[in-house]
Amino acid sequence: MDEALLRSLTPSVLGILVRRGADFAAAEDAVQDALVDAVRVWPADPPRDPKGWLVTAAWRRFLDATRADTARRRREDLVEDEPAPGPAAAADDTLRLYFLCAHPSLTPSSAVALTLRAVGGLTTRQIARAYLVPEATMAQRISRAKRTVSGVRFDRPGDVATVLRVLYLVFNEGYSGDVDLAAEAIRLTRQLAASVDHPEAAGLLALMLLHHARRPARTAPDGSLVPLAEQDRARWDTAAIAEGVAILQAALARDRLGEFQAQAAVAALHADAPTAAETDWVQIVEWYDELVRLTGSPVVRLNRAVAVGEADGPRAGLAALAALDDALPRHTAVAAYLHERDGDLAAAARLYTEAAARATDTAERDHLTRQAARLNSREGCAG
Amino acid sequence: MAKYLLLKHYRGAPASVNDVPMDRWTPEEISDHIQYMNDFAARLEKTGEFVDGQALAPEGTFVRYDGEGRPPVTDGPFAETKDLIAGWMVIDVDSYERAVALAGELSAAPGAGGRPIHEWLELRPFLTAPPTITE
Numbered sequence: 001m002d003e004a005l006l007r008s009l010t011p012s013v014l015g016i017l018v019r020r021g022a023d024f025a026a027a028e029d030a031v032q033d034a035l036v037d038a039v040r041v042w043p044a045d046p047p048r049d050p051k052g053w054l055v056t057a058a059w060r061r062f063l064d065a066t067r068a069d070t071a072r073r074r075r076e077d078l079v080e081d082e083p084a085p086g087p088a089a090a091a092d093d094t095l096r097l098y099f100l101c102a103h104p105s106l107t108p109s110s111a112v113a114l115t116l117r118a119v120g121g122l123t124t125r126q127i128a129r130a131y132l133v134p135e136a137t138m139a140q141r142i143s144r145a146k147r148t149v150s151g152v153r154f155d156r157p158g159d160v161a162t163v164l165r166v167l168y169l170v171f172n173e174g175y176s177g178d179v180d181l182a183a184e185a186i187r188l189t190r191q192l193a194a195s196v197d198h199p200e201a202a203g204l205l206a207l208m209l210l211h212h213a214r215r216p217a218r219t220a221p222d223g224s225l226v227p228l229a230e231q232d233r234a235r236w237d238t239a240a241i242a243e244g245v246a247i248l249q250a251a252l253a254r255d256r257l258g259e260f261q262a263q264a265a266v267a268a269l270h271a272d273a274p275t276a277a278e279t280d281w282v283q284i285v286e287w288y289d290e291l292v293r294l295t296g297s298p299v300v301r302l303n304r305a306v307a308v309g310e311a312d313g314p315r316a317g318l319a320a321l322a323a324l325d326d327a328l329p330r331h332t333a334v335a336a337y338l339h340e341r342d343g344d345l346a347a348a349a350r351l352y353t354e355a356a357a358r359a360t361d362t363a364e365r366d367h368l369t370r371q372a373a374r375l376n377s378r379e380g381c382a383g
Numbered sequence: 384m385a386k387y388l389l390l391k392h393y394r395g396a397p398a399s400v401n402d403v404p405m406d407r408w409t410p411e412e413i414s415d416h417i418q419y420m421n422d423f424a425a426r427l428e429k430t431g432e433f434v435d436g437q438a439l440a441p442e443g444t445f446v447r448y449d450g451e452g453r454p455p456v457t458d459g460p461f462a463e464t465k466d467l468i469a470g471w472m473v474i475d476v477d478s479y480e481r482a483v484a485l486a487g488e489l490s491a492a493p494g495a496g497g498r499p500i501h502e503w504l505e506l507r508p509f510l511t512a513p514p515t516i517t518e
Contacts, residue, residue: 222418357440357441370410
């Protein structure tokens, strides 16, 4: 059975139920039930019209769930005037679901969970596993999120930027569990970019594709991190790179630059270099200048310091770094790297050890500890 | 079945036999150590004895309530003298003897020179729900 097809139908089926008058929370539950039914029934008895099948099953589930007397009266009214939504309505429904699930009244973790369930069609169990929390906790998070947005009008457009931020979070949170969150984020962003005319949606999709393309080369067989400069570029996914670059170029041509397009441009310049030594760091610094202008983010300034270190030498990088707050995440790791490039191996080893103690994930911690160990085990700089 | 917590300390446990800090190992020794830990957890998953394992950052903060309407009081990072947990593994095993045997195996993870660290791990039984049959 094609689970990807099943899940891709989720938002439009949910949209149809809401249009027929079902409230969002009940409709969402009904669609989940219908998805479970489909997984059970389809392998033996595949439907000719999968979407029609799902709408019927979900609607029946919804009616079953609202069997109370008052609800029955209301439901009979609803059945009377079922609208027949056309393809345009389906695209709009999908977009409105994105807006609803990323509504500003939701916390980031709630918005992420609700998006993965209502738009992505993942089960609560899959989402719970992906985020390493108990299923009951995730179920509560989702039902609270649904209560929070219960008063939000479904037919009002929302802010694309909030949706993009939620999808970025999904992509960036790694690959744990049996669900590939990065691939899921790409699927959802692709679907969004197809239903809204927004250069930053395209920019985010390009950014994801370009980073995803490096994934096979990012980790060694033993699970350790491989830094960008040491990655085997033959293992990068050239099809994903080509697609990302094409999407980015079309977005940039619209001349409405945003942070995701600028970040994607940096990723594209890395993808474009046949070897690490051939990286166009001067252009990368220029894109970081744009990003600083667009966001003012200290994390961007930190990444810019790395790029300056490559473009103009480690001393210039250290000078750019000196202007930044040393409490920034990864500040110490960057300092260690630039000191090593500058030839001060003792300082670099000490800073790598300190950076490992400040790391926020085990892969990075282990990588930084190895860097310290590599320098410490060289003769003549133990100290 | 009984659940046990295996606690690994950054500070506070007695010194291990092969007591060399990790940044003084070779990169290969670090890889071998990590591989040993991963293999250990994977093996316990296969035997149905693994529950959870997590690593903790070395820095933390003490926090306490400071009365109605006041923000909580914080104290930290921890002073050098305090016991510091580095991480844990939770196992679900048939006996105390099995828990001790597994803790011993984990403590044999290789360190500097590829030799076992002989690290002291703290083994703590979980308090359980009351049993149904009490007489």
